């Protein structure tokens with residue numbers, strides 16, 4: 001992986017604009033995550049303005065956590081604008097394991113234009129590969145093992161010509177040939193809502209500075225290490241505040257010293 005310090009330095013210098021069409025559950029913590037990383041968020045979603053806004057952005061993040069008719073139209077318009085202008089896209093496939101509507105919509109977007117990064121938790125990525133798989137809710141099904149998800153992620157990466165990020169206890173990032181496993185993190189990240197969405201916007205931030213494999217791996221290291229630094233016995237509220245504190249204050253040395261990654265080429 002290119003040095004995380006170089007990627008972060010480029011972000012802080014360029015202050016990229018990150019257009020996010022996302023869900024109201026985690027929208028505020030996502031905007032703050034983008035700011036903490038040194039970039040600028042814009043969370044616009046009106047269909048009549050998103051073409052213009054995507055056109056002026058440095059990366060686009062589409063998150064299906066709370067799709068509505070309006071957001072679906074806006075995401076299609078923005079995806080077309082990004083493809084036309086060569087703007088990198090993260091497609092965060094939230095809820096694809098629990099809803100046929102979302103699954104069909106994400107597959108349609110994937111056919112329209114390959115995103116730089118296709119992201120989801122283990123269940124969401126597996127559901128995009130295996131049509132019959134279903135799991136209730138937006139959290140990952142604890143029964144899915146890493147090897148099974150890695151196979152699905154590799155196949156999806158090859159099929160759509162994208163980088164796939166499957167998040168979980170060990171995050172998997174693959175382009176279908178090379179694979180990175182990031183072992184940073186804490187179970188507290190899964191005990192508060194929206195940390196997967198935060199991971200998605202961090203991918204968008206880093207995509208403005210480097211290609212998909214590096215951007216997705218850097219995002220996993222950043223969120224995972226900051227989660228470790230934020231660990232607390234006080235509870236979920238304090239953890240979320242400490243996580244944002246860590247995202248905005250973490251040093252390159254802390255990231256280098258705490259990162260736990262393995263890279264393999266098939």
Ligand SMILES: Nc1ncnc2c1ncn2[C@@H]1O[C@H](COP(=O)(O)OP(=O)(O)OP(=O)(O)O)[C@@H](O)[C@H]1O
Pocket residue numbers: 120121122138139140167168169170171184185186187189190192193194195196197198199220223224
């Ligand atoms: N058991 C765990 N141990 C360590 N880190 C974890 C664990 N579970 C999840 N994480 C980390 O939490 C972050 C979010 O991943 P997760 O797979 O929980 O997302 P998600 O299910 O999409 O979350 P949400 O739906 O709440 O946005 C990632 O950085 C991941 O590495």
Ligand SMILES: Cc1ncsc1CCO
Pocket residue numbers: 023025026065066094138193194195196197
């Ligand atoms: C709880 C929840 N429901 C839809 S999106 C979301 C935030 C985490 O994905």
